Amino acid sequence: MKPYNIYISAILFIPLLFLAVSFNKPIQDKWVAPKYADKITNPLKGDINSVASGKKLYKVLCFVCHGPKGKGDGMGGTGLIPRPTDLTSEAVQSQTDGAIFWKITEGRSPMAGYKTSIPEKKRWEIINYIRTLK
Structure with missing residues (x-):
């Protein structure tokens, strides 16, 4: 193999390696709320009307x-990346x-x-409903 063939091979190989690595990465990391969010208490917990x-x-x-x-299968979410979260999943319900x-x-x-766009009380009401989707 001639020396210039090695350079040509490297020039062709490096972009392919970059593409292989780039497309194998997850689109987004797991969405984790900051630790302080766990201390936010639900003022409407147990409120059936909510x-x-x-x-x-x-x-x-x-x-x-x-x-x-709540399965993440709504029509508006079909083209989204990442797909909407399954709100019934253990991953959500355990948070x-x-x-949330x-x-x-x-x-x-x-x-x-x-x-x-959604008042605080209304966000809590949505969370209380999400809890029923288990």
Whole structure:
């Protein structure tokens, strides 16, 4: 093999290696709320009326992406990367209310943050409804 063939091989190989490594990375890391979010307490925990209100809000605001039963299979979420979270999953249901509240409040692409568009009480109502999706 002539010396210049080694350089040509390296020039062709390096971009292929880059592509292989790049496309094997997860699209996004696991979404974890900061530790302080676990200490945020749900002021409506156990409020049955808040569940009914949360269900109505869910149908208006969350249903389109998270689906009718919270499985992450809503029509609006089919083209999203990453796909909407399955709210019935152990991964979600095992999170504290504070962590879920933080995620709804702050958002992360492609999910919007709802700090200014959904009042705090309404976000808690949605969380209380999400808890019924187990």
